[in-house]
Structures are given as structure tokens and as C-alpha cells.
Amino acid sequence: MTDVLRRGRASLAFSFFAQGAAFALLVTRIPAIQDRYGVSDALLPAFLAAVPILAGVGSVTTEKLVQRIPPSRLLRWAQPVVLLALLGVGAGESTAELGIALAAFGLAVGVLDASMNMLGVSLQRAYGRSIMLSFHAVFSLGGIVGASLAWAGAHWDLALFVSYLPVVVVLLPAALVGSRWYVDGGAEPEADKGKDEAGAEGGTVAFKVLLPLCLVMTFAYIGDSTVSNWSAKYLQDVLGSSEQLATVPYNVYMVTTLIGRGLGDFGVRRFGAVAVVRAGAVVAALGFAVVASAPGAWVGMLGFTLLGLGLCVLVPQTFAAAGRLFPGASDAAVARLNVFNYVGFLVGSPLVGALGDAWSYRGAMLVPMVLVLVTLVYARSFAAQPDRYGGGHERPRTADVGRGSNGL
Secondary structure (H helix, E strand, O other), rough: OOOOHHHHHHHHHHHHHHHHHHHHHHHHHHHHHHHHHOOOOOOHHHHHHHHHHHHHHHHHHHHOOOOOOHHHHHHHHHHHHHHHOOOOOOOOOOOHHHHHHHHHHHHHHHHHHHHHHHHHHHHHHHOOOHHHHHHHHHHHHHHHHHHHHHHHHHHHHOOOOHHHHHHHHHHHHHHHHHHHHOOOOOOOHHHHHHHHOOOOOOOOHHHHHHHHHHHHHHHHHHHHHHHHHHHHHHHHHHHOOOOOOHHHHHHHHHHHHHHHHHHHHHHHHHHHHHHHHHHHHHHHHHHHHHHHHHHOHHHHHHHHHHHHHHHHHHHHHHHHHHHOOOOOHHHHHHHHHHHHHHHHHHHHHHHHHHHHHHHHHHOHHHHHHHHHHHHHHHHHHHHOOOOOOOOOOOOOOOOHHHOOOOOO
């Protein structure tokens, strides 16, 4: 394995970490943001929905941009915009300024998420083995760090700008320095292009082939947004926990997500992506079932723990599968698939809330359980695509990805 690839992997991992921290710092301080700008409860959902909607726009735009601009260059400039927009959220004075900052954050996040995963898919192809889960594990670690820093800022009653500034001061220059080692992979060489077994032309993304992965991505993020938005309320209002204990499930979920992703690549190498995805779906469904039937708070937390272990493998493997299905157009496939990240995020929280109000919150937890189980129907889409070299594994293409974004 060349030093170029090792540096590319390390620099991309840092980008995932920085994005995890930045996103956690934003979403965990929403009450403080609402208080600072005097945003009403009626208006807050519109602000919050605008971020994933604009992120979807950014992801679609990235699909077009990568035809002319390498993903590494898009990531190099999108990440500073995300961090500066986060600082803008803490520094503004009016709701108009908040709207501008959140709009910039959303658009840049869409570009950033898509380009990060494009580079991750191409690096995995170069390594010839599963490494995608490790990048998302680092994202989870960044989320834990960001949430911890947000807790410290809230605990010490720090202004948002004061809380965000040290993080941006550290992460921004580090991300810019690290970006010189990004590695662009791109698609398969022209000689290797052709019609694969999935029925997709080498340079074209057939949506009917990508659709199963889009559905899995949506279902996974419906489950994830259910945990992030409803775990505290569910534990306190339904299972009768204390306010302090109600804050624990999401932290436990993040830690188990980190552990599951940290070990997941070994599972993929040993048992294959299909087996890991099926196991993840079953464990996640079991987690929702435990949450829905829990007699008390501690059993409920066990359910959220299982959810972290199950859901954590689905999203990284979905991106990796898109790269295998469309080796000649992996960047476009990843960008298009990434849009369904935001679809799931937008649908999940309102869906559970509406069902909880109209029916019961215990019953509402069964809906994401069923959706996650549907993943089992599409698990074969995660199989490694056979190639002319045999073995059903991706052949390392170090000649394609041995060039760093700085021209190495």
C-alpha cells in the first residue's frame, strides 16, 4: 500500500471527524440557537427542515460538478464553508442572518457529504478491501466530541460564538492542511467499462438499479432520526425516566455506533457485506422492538443500544455498494444516493411524531422497525460484483487512485 493512499485515508478520516463534530455542535445547541434569535416554536421546524432540503440541493449539484471538478477540490472548499457557517450561526444577531448561515451550512453540507463519500468509495476500491465503515466510525467519534463540547458550552453558559470559535479555529486550518493529501479515484478506466451484471452501463447510473440502495438509505436515516429526535422524549414521557436519565440514550447510541462501525469492516472482510447488512437490519429491528415493548427506562436504553449496533453498518455499506454497482460512474451514484440521506432525515422525525400523537409512541416505534426489516429484501444489492479478475472482490486500482489531489 503506497504512502499516497495511507495519507489520503488519514486526511479523509480527519474530514469525517471534523464534519461529525460540526454537525453535532449545531444540532445539540438548537434550543440555545432558538433562544438567541427568538425563533418561535412554530417557525423553528421551517429553519430545521431547510438544512436537509438545501443539503439535498448541494448533493444534486455535486453530481453535476464532479463531471468537471475533482471531488477532492469540492471537499477542500466545502468543509471550510461548513465550519464558517457554523460560526456564523453563533455570531448573527437577526433571524435573517440565521437563515443565511443555515442556508450556507445546508448547501455546503450536501457538497461535503457527497464528496467525502465519493473519496471514501474510491479509496476502498484502491485498498481492495472494506474500509468504508472506518470513515463513518470517525464521523461518530467526531459527533461524540462535538456533543461533549456542546454540553460543556451549555453547562458553563457560554455564548454560542464563544463555544464555536475554538472548535473552528482548530479544525479549519487542520482541514485545509490535510486537504492537500486527498486522493481522487474516479471511475474505472475506459477499458474496464461495460455492462455489469446489475444491468448498468459503465458510465451511466440506472436509477432502477440504484433504487434498492436509495430505499435502504432512507429507511436507515428514518431510524437514525427517530433515535436522535425522540429518544429523550420517549424515555421521559413514555418510560417515566428522570430528565437526566433521558439524555443518556442518544449518547449510548452514538458510542455503540462508533463501536459497531469500528468493528464492521472486519465483519465485512470475514463474512461479506450482505451478511453484515442483514445482521445489522435484524439487530436494529430487535432494538426497535425492545424500545416499543420496554417496561421501564433501563430496558428502553438496552433497545437504543441495540439500535446503535444495528443501524451503524447500513449507511456506509450502502455507499460502498453503490460504488460496486456503478464502477464507471461511482461519483454520480454516490451523489444521487446521498440525497436519500436527507429524505430519511426529513421523513423520520415528523412520521414518528404524527403517529405518536395520533396513535401511541410505542406503536410509532414499530414503523421504523418494519422499514428497517425491509432492508432484508434488498440485501443482495450489497453483494460484491464479480469482475473479470475473479473472486467477486474489487481489484485494487492503485494506478487510478495513486494521485493525490495535490498532483502526487
